[in-house]
Amino acid sequence: MIRPLTISVLLGCAAASAMARVDDDSTYLRLAKAIETFNAVFREVNTRYVDNVNPTELVDVGVSAMLGYLDPYSEYYIDDETDEIETVTTGSYVGFGITVSNPDSVLTITDLRESGPARKAGIRIGDHLLAIDSVRTDTMQSESLRPYTRGRPGSQAQLKILREGRPDTLTFTLARLELDLESIGYSDVLTSGIGYISLERFTRKTGAELRQCIASLRSRSSMTGLVLDLRGNPGGLLEAAIDVVETFVPTGSPIVSTKGRFDESSVEYRSDAVPIEPTIPLVVLINEFSASASEIVAGALQDLDRAVIVGIRSFGKGLVQSIVPLSDNAILKLTTARYYTPSGRCIQRKNYRTSTDEIDTTTYRTFAGRRVSGTHGIDPDLVVSDSIFSPLVNDLMSSNLIQRFATRTAAGMSDLPAGFVADARMFDSFLRFVDQQPARKRSKLLGGLADAETLAQKYRLPKSSIVALEGARRSVERDQIQSIRRQQNDILRLIDMEIRTRFGTSRDRDRFFVPLTPSVGRAIEILRTDTYRQLLSSELPADH
Structure with missing residues (x-):
């Protein structure tokens, strides 16, 4: 159950505290009536249903369905499922x-x-x-x-x-x-003294890991700027997001606030730590998979005019979940509040009760007066797409053909040979490998033509139609091979990188991809020029 998490841990029993807060007699009566109805149905199902039923399983299914009606993030975990939350909270x-x-x-x-x-x-x-x-x-x-x-x-x-x-x-x-549970992915000092840190998740140890990583990069080079990469980061602990922001902003700066139905859910969080990097020029990268705690960090640094945000619009999760321990070692993860960035915007995209997008026409301003928007995720200051290769090469990667070929090739090696380079002979082997794959693995178009041939035969279309479809498929196959040949250099670079990764970890892949990524290149350009100052001082309009 892998989902974006923004968790604020609460202690105590929810049921007792919730009942104590229900002062409205009509609300209490509706609650009592609903519980009575549920108990009546539960009793009848257990005693009269045609087959024997497990009451524990019925409760689990009923609770899960009830929470699913609210939103995708409120969840019920039984004893053997709680380790996911424990992993995030303990790190x-x-x-x-x-x-x-x-x-x-x-x-x-x-x-x-x-x-x-x-x-x-x-x-x-x-x-x-x-x-x-x-x-x-x-x-x-x-x-x-x-x-x-x-x-x-x-x-x-x-x-x-x-x-x-x-x-x-x-x-x-x-x-x-x-x-x-590592929070830091790939990190390095790139060209011109620009540091790069990929932050993959937010756990209890994230802030300490980030500070340690920055210190390590500074020990290797005199950094002139920093790129903090939150692309693909689904979130994690609210406290960890605050810890990350505190690394870069002055003591006392507003970071995030939460508002819920009850006073205990409404809290304003400000930085109470001395920042270790209060002035280093900073660019934050986001994409559509940056969610929850990632958006808290990006939103705070954007509203405080502390960083330029680059990439594409983030996911749009502005809900906070609280952890409530229950009996029998079960845990309830319940949405108890929405969070708001320092400018006052809630970036929650979806209203799950109505299945519609939230609408907020309010104009929000950063501390320097720059316009920012709410209710649909964090909009970057500069929109940059991260497409590196041609659609054909991307298809070969998304269909797992380049990765599988690398695995097959590396299978015959006990270690990566000294001076290894993927060469023309290896490319010819890759072409033969692609030619052996089913049509739908090679491309969607070939798969569609193969399916059309099958349907034509099933419905006994005239032989001329079947021959025409077969001819079209073969023509596309020839064209695809020629197109692959024209992309030989890029494909060989990817094969080389994937084979090296078979003897290492994904860090080896990141070492290859990061310098090629358009958003990273744009971030470096911003940090090396006056564009950084101009964007944060409103001298240049942001891309919206």
Whole structure:
């Protein structure tokens, strides 16, 4: 259950405190009547339904449906599901140090912790995870794997791996290890002394990790500016977002406020720490997957005119969830407030009760008087799309063909050869590999033509129609191969990068991609020129 999280931890029992606050007699009566109705239906289902039912399962389903009616973020976790929240709130977990997803509907290793048990044992990015002990995992969804990877530190499990390009399966015996949930992804000092830090999530340790990373970059170079990358960051702890903003703004600066139905949900948060980087020129990158705590950071730094925001409009999650412990080790994560940036805007995009977008025509201003908008996410000061390669090359990546070819090629290598470079012979091998794939894997157009041929045969269309469709498909196949040949340089760079990643982690991929990314390039340009000052002083209009 991977969703954007902005969590503010509350202690105590919600039920008692909520009842104590309900002073309106009519509200109390409606609540009592609703509970009476629910109990009556629950009793009748348990005693009279045609089949035996499990009352515990009925409650779980009923509670989940009730919360789902409210919004996607209010959730009920039973005992064995609470480790997701514990991981975010504690900043650590016990496991093998793997990240998985389901490209091609097969559970696949997509990243490894540098110091984790899996990488040390020789498991690679691109490997298919077939089983853990006796439990088959290859057809699992990634979110269902957690109970089988977690456990006590030191406890062992056997992982069965299929590595495309090898005829055999591989078995690894791993001991689980307690690992920190890393907040910082790739970081480096780029051209002209511009620092770059990718912030992937917000946990209890995020602020400390960020400060440590900045200190490390400064020890390597005299930084003249910093790019803080929040693209793809789904959020996390509210307190962590505040900690990040405090790194850059003066003590006493407003950061975020929350407002809910009750006084305890309405809080204004100001910086109470001494900033370690109060003046370094700062650009924050966002995209449509930057949500929740990411938007708190971007919104605060934008409203305080402390950073230029670059990228595309963020997700638009302006809701705060509180954690409420329940009986039997269950946890309720309930939306209890909305959050507001220093200028007073709530960037919540969706009204989930009405399934419509929020509308706010108010004109908001930053502290320097720049116009900013609300109710649909954070709008960047400069809009920059991050398309690097041609649509054809992007299709080859999104269909997982370049990644699979890299896995197959690297399968025959015990280590990356010294001086390795993907060359023309490897490109010819890639063309043969693509030619062997089903039509729909090669491109949507080829898949559509293949489906049209099948339908034409099914409905017994004239032979001339079937021949025409077959001819069109073959013509597109030839054209695609020629188009791929014209993109040889870019494809070889990607193959080279993916093969290197098979002997490392996603950091190796980031090291390749980050300097090529248009938004990073634009950020560097802004930080190197007077554009930075002009944007923050309203001398240049923002892109809206």
